[in-house]
Amino acid sequence: MSKDEFDVVVIGSGASGGAVAYTLCKAGYKVAVLEKGRLIRRDEFSKDELAYCRRDIVTPNLFEEYHVIEEKVNGKWEATPTYDSGWSFWNGNIVGGSSNFMSGMLHRLHPDDFRLKSKYGEIEGANVVDWPISYEELEPYYTLAEEIVGISGYYEPHPYEPPRSTPGFTQPPTRENAVVTLLDKSCKALGIRSLVTPRAVLSRDKGHRKACYYSNFCGSYGCSSGAKGSSREALLKPALATGNLTLMTNTHVKYLHTEQKDRVNSAVAIDTVTGKEKKIYARLFVVAAQAHESARLLLNSANKYHPEGLANSSGELGKNLIFSGGGSGQGELHENELKEISFGELMQTGYFVNRSILDWYFVDDWWHGKFKGGSVEFMFEHQNIISRARKNNYEEGRLVWGKALGERVVDRFTKQKSIRFEIFNDWLPNDNCFVSLDPTHKDKYGMPVGKLRIGAHPQDIKVGKYIAKKCEAVLEEMGAKNIYSSISADPAQNLVAGGCRFGNDPKTSVLNKYCQAHDVPNLFVADASFMPTGGSVAYTWTIYANAFRVADHIAKILKKGMPG
Template sequence: MKEPYDLVIIGSGAAGGILAKRAVEQGMNVAMLEAGPLRDKNKDFPYHQPFPYEDPYRKPKESVDLSKYLFVKNADEPYTAPQDKPFTWTRARNVGGRTLFWGRRCLRFNEWDFKGRSRDGQGEDWPISYQEIAPYYDLVEQFIGVTGVVENHPDVPDGKFLPPVALKCGDHIIKRACEKMGIRVIYDRRAMLTRAHGGFAKCHFCSACDKGCETDSFFNSAYRVIVPLQKKYPNNFTLISNAMARAINVDDRGLAKSVSYIDKRTGADREITGRAIAVAAGCLESTRLLLLSKSSRFPNGLANSSGQVGKNFIEHLTVGVRGYLTDISFAKPYDGDGIGSTHINIPWFGWDRPKNSFNFVRGYQIELGSAGFRLRLDKDPKGIPGFGADFKREVRRWYGTTMNLKAFAEMLPHPDNFVELDPKVVDKWGLPVLKIQISAHENELAMTKHIYETLEEIFHHAKGVELRKGPYIPGDSIHEMGTCRMGSDPKSSVLNRFQQAHDVKNLFVVDAASFTSGSHKNPTLTIMALAWRTGDYIVEEMKKGNL
């Protein structure tokens, strides 16, 4: 395919995959750069947990080394953070990005999630409304397949759902506990196929999604979008893997003209040209790329006349409580692993409370997790004393009773939370790395106290025992957002309502860096809905000759 391409997309995850789908299907010539390889489904995934005799403590045979695809620390690609404010940055290097590892939870933002400032005076309103994005939520849900139930809950607008999965024992216990507190629980909404859909098989309920899926029954960008595009559109879709973007270059008019990238297999420096450039490398990587793309026209980084690139960094504050549900002790074993973890969600319950019911603004949602065999050491069979019938009885007392309640809370933007280039540290290719600074502030701290009280009360009604609090660990949510936010004013935002740079009309940032606020909902569904909308916009603008 001859250059320039109509569109060059940097990144192949949730945003890049959906954007490519919309552009390619409408006839555009698209090239996609991905910093990692396309993984071999037959070699690069440990499909199931090892058998007990293969457990790491029993010297198992070697499994697949996932650290080369998903990592925090990496000598080739370091990052920095203040010593007193550490940050855990989980990154993926493979086609499909983190969609090969994500939790698959799909919750729509509601109207007030887009208009938070109008409600409480904090942060900024998005330049779009729920009504504008709702049709794209529909399209994405119908494409990827989302299990769920229409529930008419004020926090989470209903969508286009596949059939739900049955609740597990722990789900019923927690649901009854919440009902005693006046808190509504809904069926979980996940990008899982509970029936055959879009040419892909129904989930076979092995509950090992994070180990790979041979039937592609959970949505991921690699095998549900990228590979199908390669097969169906070989003449107008080009995937370039192991390509680490290092700069976006501009022409004399200040328009994006090309991407310089490093071929990681050879170390060669290469360049690719396009009529439009879309950055979809993940919030922090996209931000770093813009900051690295300096020129005489953009001395502080590309599209950064506002000085807002890297500012307004937000994530989800995540804290939890873990304990054991005694009502499950000695329960009869049943085949109910389902779609992994638990099958319910606890949305924010504050919408119908009086205005001053809380000493904080915004809210949180609660996700549930069951650790299955991975018991605490003192409850693990290896740590339980005794033998014979008494030993077996004690094992059965604790096996399968673990429950983890984890809240995802909205974080407000704060001047002290930002990312920037660290001029003192470079990566393997000599490029300055990202320095990340984020911490919880007054509103988040007040919300954290309320979260712990709520989770402990739920456990009380569920007859939970041996509760342990989990602290906020910056980065633990893996939901980075906000560093190139959308807005109507070019002086206080980087992008317009179509994720288009105010300064560079043929440059788009389509991942969660564009978020104006983070809500308390998992961001991936909204990332994909926005990317779908932006893809259609790019196609129309090119037809009009505006790009």
């Protein structure tokens, strides 16, 4: 085995791993980023729907690497490998991770998200706790991420908009489709305030990155201009330019090796191309592999010092896994019934809807009661051609075909446009949502795969359905037809957090307030694993901000010469 020595080894190159590497390389430290996937350069990205949405070009083959998912069926927990279900929990295993494929709709958590238990008290069946840090402690890092990553937008004061230390964004909003005129007017008629969505997409050139070129394909696809604020573009490229970053692609970490109880000595990794194994040494290790995989890595790193998993003296490792609650809905705007704007304006491709609603972030309703709510994003339906062409092609249970099918597809693409909403609300942590090691299934490297039990709290569904009704009313006011919504206990697999909860008490948490393992001082976990609750927005901006905060703390430790 070869021997490499670094100040810091970072496992994973996504939003959190990139932020840690950027900060430490800029501070002059030698950092190795270990990424299981390959490097795809900007000019290699395409809008090939088959490649990116229907095949495994950027994720592992499910027959080689997979998860086992436990869901309750008829009152009993049933486990199914994802190679049978096709339900993939991989979210972009390439340099930059899933940040390459996000739509970039980013919001800060609200200050009350950090004190959910204090705000709302105990919730039966949920393991809700306050965070060990406050919004005020994280706010400077939200601002830092906003500048470095490049978040465009327009700030408008709102009761549920978190306070800012700067008056506005450094980049103006991205261009908007004329549908926002109709949406804004409809919201106003219903007494609702629509807000411009902060988006990790450049509206103006920034350094080596070009502004958005409005391809019409953002979510699910890599960006060919560098406008999207992915870890690859915004963080790893500048880190490489310092000369202090070693980027090791096709490097899958099987486990972390310890030779004494309170210190990680090396990462044991395998070259996914050659199959050769090696140890990579460092003074300090940062796990940033995505929440469920980070917990799995630490569980697979069990040894005589840590028999239940590395840094798991509390027994909390893998527990309180969380996703994003909510769901989505959609309606159709038709040519012959459109209000306020022309059909030609509606059909202009590429421009964003760029509208959010925070009015229901906290609900105090005389009929439904007082409870934590959620946020809403409006957008056009995903522009994938194949999936759009396949929709609504059945009549009375039978497939429409021939000339009738052709006419229906043409009408769908030329005479109407679908607008949708996505709801984000808290997925309450509970005892039936966790990741463990499957006792029988192993991946192609011989390591036990992650077994994810997915149990949602009933409150999640209640909140989602409440907000969905409000959103359907907005679409009705806009004149949309064929409106529907879907609120499910099945989570979207692209927003995963928890499993390595941080806190002040080593008996009830895996990490301290700086995301440093209580049991192993030279081990940090920087991805969304640390989150004890998820808030009611997408996690990405918080992941970036917290990773910058963690990296600052690591730099201070290294400056003091510890751990050595």
